[in-house]
Amino acid sequence: MNNITLGRFIPLNSFVHKLDPRTKIVAMMILLVAIFIPVGFIGYGIIGVFLLIALILSKLSFSFVWKSFKPSLFMLVFLLIINMFLIKTGDIWLTIGTFNLYSGAVIQTIYIVLRLLLMIVITTMLTATTKPLDLTMGLEDLLSPLAKLNVPTHDIAMMISLALRFIPTLLEEAQRILKAQASRGVDMESGSFKEKIQAILSLIVPLFVSSFQKADDLADAMEARGYVVGAERVRYKQLKFTFSDFITLFSVTGILAALILIKVL
Amino acid sequence: MNKAIEVKNLKYRYTDESLTIDDISFSIEKGSYTTIIGHNGSGKSTIAKLLLGLLEKQGGTIFIDGIELNYDNLNQIRNKIGIVFQNPDNQFIGSTVRDDIAFGLENHCVAREKMDSIIESFAGKVNMTEFLESEPTKLSGGQKQRVAIASVLAMDLRIIVFDEATSMLDPTGKREINRLIKEIHDENQITVISITHDIEEVAQSDNVLVIDNGKLAMSGSPKEVFSNEKVMIKMKLDIPFVYKLKNSLRAKGIKVSNTLDLERMAEEVCQYILKK
Numbered sequence: 001m002n003n004i005t006l007g008r009f010i011p012l013n014s015f016v017h018k019l020d021p022r023t024k025i026v027a028m029m030i031l032l033v034a035i036f037i038p039v040g041f042i043g044y045g046i047i048g049v050f051l052l053i054a055l056i057l058s059k060l061s062f063s064f065v066w067k068s069f070k071p072s073l074f075m076l077v078f079l080l081i082i083n084m085f086l087i088k089t090g091d092i093w094l095t096i097g098t099f100n101l102y103s104g105a106v107i108q109t110i111y112i113v114l115r116l117l118l119m120i121v122i123t124t125m126l127t128a129t130t131k132p133l134d135l136t137m138g139l140e141d142l143l144s145p146l147a148k149l150n151v152p153t154h155d156i157a158m159m160i161s162l163a164l165r166f167i168p169t170l171l172e173e174a175q176r177i178l179k180a181q182a183s184r185g186v187d188m189e190s191g192s193f194k195e196k197i198q199a200i201l202s203l204i205v206p207l208f209v210s211s212f213q214k215a216d217d218l219a220d221a222m223e224a225r226g227y228v229v230g231a232e233r234v235r236y237k238q239l240k241f242t243f244s245d246f247i248t249l250f251s252v253t254g255i256l257a258a259l260i261l262i263k264v265l
Numbered sequence: 266m267n268k269a270i271e272v273k274n275l276k277y278r279y280t281d282e283s284l285t286i287d288d289i290s291f292s293i294e295k296g297s298y299t300t301i302i303g304h305n306g307s308g309k310s311t312i313a314k315l316l317l318g319l320l321e322k323q324g325g326t327i328f329i330d331g332i333e334l335n336y337d338n339l340n341q342i343r344n345k346i347g348i349v350f351q352n353p354d355n356q357f358i359g360s361t362v363r364d365d366i367a368f369g370l371e372n373h374c375v376a377r378e379k380m381d382s383i384i385e386s387f388a389g390k391v392n393m394t395e396f397l398e399s400e401p402t403k404l405s406g407g408q409k410q411r412v413a414i415a416s417v418l419a420m421d422l423r424i425i426v427f428d429e430a431t432s433m434l435d436p437t438g439k440r441e442i443n444r445l446i447k448e449i450h451d452e453n454q455i456t457v458i459s460i461t462h463d464i465e466e467v468a469q470s471d472n473v474l475v476i477d478n479g480k481l482a483m484s485g486s487p488k489e490v491f492s493n494e495k496v497m498i499k500m501k502l503d504i505p506f507v508y509k510l511k512n513s514l515r516a517k518g519i520k521v522s523n524t525l526d527l528e529r530m531a532e533e534v535c536q537y538i539l540k541k
Contacts, residue, residue, distance in 0.1 A: 164360065168402045169354055213355075224319060226340065234374050
């Protein structure tokens, strides 16, 4: 469970960590749009340099980003092979028997690889430098105009933050059930496929039962402390928009504008 | 009104089985310490949930601090009465101690500027100041219960129900929480209602309600209740050793005074033998 890097928060104290989550979400969206403006290598270069600076500012290690990139490597190799057979533009670079490798295929694949790499770096930066709860709060704020259309943004945010709060508790519970079942002779590791499924069931069923029990108790506890669905509440934690947020948004918008300009000219 | 809680002819059933709460009436004085005891499944926790309006009663009336509970004024009721549940994990709502204490304040629309000082003062009261930023998984059961108590206290309530709040804790945690409950009762004149299996805690309370099979079997001071050993044994409830001794002495015709001090009782027995 501890090897998953994608979407994990890394508690550090850096410039990027301290940014307002709203800034980071908006910046992410702007950059994602920028990536898809087709201006060739210059565009990727500009975004790449910006992300490199951001990465250094965030104090995240390069190996951490590399780890989150690794799972998609297989897909990229697969893409390269497909492209080699399908794309027939540009010059012929290599001929093996009847098969011709076109330059277009290679360049197209490099584009896709770069795009994916940049996207992964951007999203990893967001989730690694923002606490899940702050992310929820940022999303809630950004979605707040939807509340006027009767979308229950507060309730959705509350649900997400409760789910996040209970992930470690449920993991603990799963571990406890796992041990309890193992002590009764349930074998999770060996056996046929069917036996494994049965073993997993002996974990899932009690886990579900206890989750419902927890949910029931939690609802009681929340109600007893005065929580009413849809009622007005004061929010204790406030997001603060500072000068660094302004700079960040300014530079990200600058990049987007520059890329559009290059494309148009 | 001098009654914190007044319950008349309360009735409740979960499904179509027999009544879980069968025509119970009692009242609790303001500022008193009341314990509710009874065998597992006797309906103690159901009473607690009914008092807070977490379950809807099917008969009778409930007055909390002079206000009748009618399910339209739940907000008003929950400004007066709070509860600490049994399972420390399932009542921890925030992602840190600070957030958890803030949750109730957010619901009661306390001004944001005041929240920090309220949170810090009540965290200090339950000795959790150094853990304010800690996540629940990093805390022990006793610590989580202390946070639950702080969260309830922060809401400035007059009545607090403890629903077996110590039953899932280790002996140290249990002692700490019991001491804390006693402390907040003594210091703040808060009406405490404690559902418990801990016979020592019962002995220290002002009043005892004995629930058996959904009915109020007995009520009164611990002395009165524990003198009735036969009824207690019938309900599979234990009584403290001092009471057991006193009851069997009396059954043998040896008159002892109403003391709870073992030494003094021994003296009285000696005097009785000397006189014989």
